[in-house]
Every structure is written in C-alpha cells, then in structure tokens.
Amino acid sequence: MFRSLRRALCAAATALLLPLGAGVQSAGAAGASADASAGASAGASAGASATAEASAGYWHTSGRQILDAAGQPVRIAGINWFGFETGNHVVHGLWTRDYKSMLDQMRSLGYNTLRVPFSDDILKPGTMPDSINYADGKNADLQGLTSLQVLDRIVAYAGQAGLKIVLDRHRPDAGGQSALWYTASVPESTWIANLKALASRYAGNPTVVGIDLHNEPHDPACWGCGDTTRDWRLAAQRAGNAVLSANPQLLIMVEGVQSYGGVSGWWGGNLMGVAQYPVQLDVPNRLVYSAHDYATSVAQQPWFSDPSFPDNMPGVWDRYWGYIFKQNIAPVWLGEFGTTLQSTVDQKWLAALVTYLRSTSTYGADSFHWTFWSWNPNSGDTGGILKDDWSTVDTVKDGHLASVKAPGFPGGGGGDPDPDPDPGGGTAACSAAYTVSSDWIDGFNAEVKVTNTGTTPVNSWKVTWTWGASQWVTSMWNATYTRTGATVTASNAAHNGAVPAGGSASFGFGGAPGGGGVPSVSCTAA
Known part of the structure; x- marks a missing residue:
C-alpha cells in the first residue's frame, strides 16, 4: 500500500546517482523542441509495420477468456517495466543497457506482454527522457527523441520481438500516485483526452493491445456509490468509452478500489463491487478487470497473520477478485504482484498465489492473466526479475512464474522446437x-x-x-x-x-x- 511512495523515492535516488557525462542525455538536451504530436503518425506507422511476429492481431474477450483475432484463447503472462511515470520520463535501466536487448531478454524468458506505466507528463509537447546512455552504440536510435517518441520505438521493437503491450496510466504527473483519477493540476478532461490521444496514436498497431485506465484507485475512491467525483466505476466507463471511440479494438483494463462495503484491501485490489455494479462499455467484449496483490515486503495485511496462512489465501483472492473469473463474468488480470522473497511469509505467499493462478487449468483453455512487478531491480519494496546489474536474472523469482507462463513462448512451455535434431544418431547423455x-x-x-x-x-x-x-x-x-x-x-x-x-x-x-x-x-x- 506504500509501494508507490517507496518506488518514487527509489527512482529519484537512482536518477541522482546516474553519471551525467558523455552519452547520457538529461531533460532539456538535444531535441527538446521536438513536438510530441509531430511524431504521432510516424511512430504509429513504424510500430504497425513491426508487428509481424506478435500473436494474431488485436485481442477481445468472451466470458472469462481473452481471445486472439482467430478466436483462440491467449494468456497474458507478462512483466512491468516502469520509468515513464517517474521524473526520468522513460523506462529505467537505459543508463546501463540497450532497450532492444531488454525486450529480447523478456521474450526469451517467456513473457509475452509488457505493462508500461506512464504519467500524463509524457504527453506534454517536448517532454524529454532523462538518463539514457548512448555510449558504445547503446540506444543510438533514441538520441534526440521525446519521451513519447521513445515509447514509439519501444512499441515498434516489442512488436518485432513478439511482445504485446498494455499502456498503464500510472500517475497524473511524475510527482506521485493519486487516489483519484484526477488532481487539481490534471483534471478528468485532461486524463480522458490523453487516453484518447494514445489510443489514436497506436490505432492500427495491434502490438498495443490494451490500456489500463488508472493505477490503484484508493480511498476516497468508491465503487458504485454514485458520487461522480469519487465513483471509480462510473469514471472508468466514461474513460473506457472515450478510448474505444478512438480505437474500438483495444482491451479496457479496469482496476478495483481499496474499500467496498466496509471491507478494505490493497490499493486497486478490491473488485467486490463488480458483482452488483459491473462496468458497462459501449463496445462489447473489451472489458478486463484488473487486481493488484502484494506480500509483506510492501505492507502487512490481516490475512498474513491468520493462523491458517497460507491456506486461507485462495479464499481471500476469491472474495476480492477471483470470483469474477470463476463466475464467468469477465477475464481477470493480476496487473501487479511482487515481493523481495526475503521472508518466509513472502515465499509462502508467492508459492500459494502461483498455485492459485495455475489452478485455473481445471477450466480448460481459461486462465487468470498476470504481469509481474517488476522487470526493474530498483523497485524499493519488491526488487525485480533482474538483479542490480540490470542483466542477471533472479532465477528464484522467475522460476516461481515458470508454470504459469504462456504456452508457445520461450520459457513458458510449448512444442518441441526441434523434433528430429539428430536423424543420423548419436549419444544422449x-x-x-x-x-x-x-x-x-x-x-x-x-x-x-x-x-x-x-x-x-x-x-x-x-x-x-x-x-x-x-x-x-x-x-x-x-x-x-x-x-x-x-x-x-x-x-x-x-x-x-x-x-x-x-x-x-x-x-x-x-x-x-x-x-x-x-x-x-x-x-x-x-
């Protein structure tokens, strides 16, 4: 529940420690005059031409399933790569590595979807990324680009690599998380206009498969209370329909709130209100509900001290969000979950959660969907799949996820890549x-x-x-x-x-x- 604050502090500390020598661009450097809107059509068309390896076009829903353009079930099995929502205005780690090698590594590990948090700041004309290393040819094609144009390049290469992207409106500005979807400086009208702008920017490019409307609504946000200044469900309908008016093929990801009916939980993780007050969109088969769930390295919750822990956890998850899937209301996407794995409680929590996500195999092709928090090692309260060198994989964390990665992707199952590797014979040992x-x-x-x-x-x-x-x-x-x-x-x-x-x-x-x-x-x- 305190994750956003700690993440912001961690990001700020990282930026302060970065070298400002040759090859590292700070905000306001070359290209600062580039207008965000000027590159919109070019970025979209470049991305659209780079999606040949991405799986089967846009996705849509049917009951609790997400289906590809051919009507085949797919599973979002992905990772969060944050930074665009911070003062760096770009994904983190580019001070160390080339963005293409990062995306290739994600794909090689079996992740098929990338959730990209951003703030509305990157849609301001001329917003420049900070702390990108251009030395030794790293990120050479990003030099001089605005933050939004860098996002175009990431979308384009992700499509080439066979990754889908969900854009996550994480914060109104780089200053920090907001309880509601608007603030005094970023009104609802700006929020909706920016979401529509992104939907239009990538229209026709099925690499960008969905938009997460707002990250972690929490008290005083409500669900179904009818107060238009606080009712997140109504706001999600307004924003979702606006996005679909710009691109009717996108998935609309709607997170929960913190409290409903006197029951409190994780920020964005309480979807109990869906049973009585479902989100209703103008375009059918586009709605995905999203929950967040964390371990004690983020904050304590009463269920961690229950004598029956971790056996009590499936009941907790069923109550907050799992019932939506099990009652075939809509697909459920666990948009964030993570832990440092340092405590025994956290280790048991992750093992239980993966078992819960995997248990949906009893439903045949149906599945929960997920994106782990995070790729970045510099998330202060969870760490990441990468270790502090931004290259080495935390094989323990990644290994926990192996059984719920998507079939057909490297690292996540699928067919034999070489059914007859040695027709001439040989020794297997x-x-x-x-x-x-x-x-x-x-x-x-x-x-x-x-x-x-x-x-x-x-x-x-x-x-x-x-x-x-x-x-x-x-x-x-x-x-x-x-x-x-x-x-x-x-x-x-x-x-x-x-x-x-x-x-x-x-x-x-x-x-x-x-x-x-x-x-x-x-x-x-x-």
Missing part, C-alpha cells in the same frame, strides 16, 4: 550439479544445473537424488518432481527439456528442513 544456494534451520534453497555431455541434442532429462535425512521439497521451479521414499526425481519442464550438445539447463527448488548437505545426483537423458 547428461550430468547434473546440485548446489545449495541458501540454508537455514527451517529450510534451504538449491539449484541444479543439467549439462548435455553427449554428442547429440537431448529432448528431455531427469535428475534423481536420495536424501539421507527426512527432507522434502516445498516448491520447485523450471521442473516437476515425484518422490518415492527419500528419493526425488525431477523432470524437465516443457520449455527446457531440449538441450543442445554442450549446452545446459537448470532448475531450482526450496526444501525443508535445512542442514541436509548436498546429496549425490544422477542424470538420464532421452
């Missing part, structure tokens, strides 16, 4: 190295690296070990497992079974209790 990455009295985390030691690619592998003490697996990522007595057999996930000769794959797991040491492991390949 593998070895495994088991490493304990952390160990404490009550538990431990371990990682296992599988290496193809044969002369031909393998399609699948299994790793087996036997514990000498009464230990057990509490969670596993990038693999599945079975246990017989003290013997555990871990099998590859769908996305990492194919390993080229000399290549490697890895998986990890949590176990309990601690102090078990490192057992001998064996690996078999096929």
